[in-house]
Amino acid sequence: MTNKTAAEWMKESIAKYKDTFEFKIENVILDITEEVCRAMEENGIGRAELAEKMGVSRAFISKLLNGTPNLTIKTLMKIAIVLDREMSVRMPPAGFKIPHLYISIEGYKPVTGDEVSWKFAKAENDIYFNDEGLRNVG
Numbered sequence: 842m843t844n845k846t847a848a849e850w851m852k853e854s855i856a857k858y859k860d861t862f863e864f865k866i867e868n869v870i871l872d873i874t875e876e877v878c879r880a881m882e883e884n885g886i887g888r889a890e891l892a893e894k895m896g897v898s899r900a901f902i903s904k905l906l907n908g909t910p911n912l913t914i915k916t917l918m919k920i921a922i923v924l925d926r927e928m929s930v931r932m933p934p935a936g937f938k939i940p941h942l943y944i945s946i947e948g949y950k951p952v953t954g955d956e957v958s959w960k961f962a963k964a965e966n967d968i969y970f971n972d973e974g975l976r977n978v979g
Contacts, residue, residue, distance in 0.1 A: 867908075873906050873917070880924035894923045 847855075857862045881891060892902045903910070905920075921928040 870908050873912070875904060876926075877920055877924070878906065880926050884924055885923065891920075891923060895919050 855864075881887070888902045888906065889899055892899045893903075918928050920926075929963075
């Protein structure tokens with residue numbers, strides 16, 4: 842038996858389980874939790890205030906932020922509204938990831954000759970990344 846480092850063990854475990862339903866759902870739950878926490882911090886809203894504005898218990902918010910939610914789309918929309926966020930769902934092709942890049946078009950002035958960033962800012966194309974680089978599917 843060979844001794845593996847923690848990093849090697851983790852890499853093998855992720856490779857073994859990354860395509861399972863359970864792994865994928867946990868990844869989505871983690872993404873949602875991170876987005877909610879980031880928005881709460883940016884808006885200076887604590888757990889108690891979020892719960893009050895949503896009309897839910899503080900225990901519900903704790904459950905949400907501890908990564909054990911079974912959220913409905915309605916609940917996700919309430920969270921987005923309270924945190925002054927847009928709600929969207931993307932389903933990129935398998936093996937691709939959506940970068941977390943937010944660009945406000947309001948008041949956006951493209952740099953002369955910078956057609957790529959202008960098209961991207963106007964969201965005319967969907968752009969996804971995978972381990973091999975960039976893919977434009979728009």
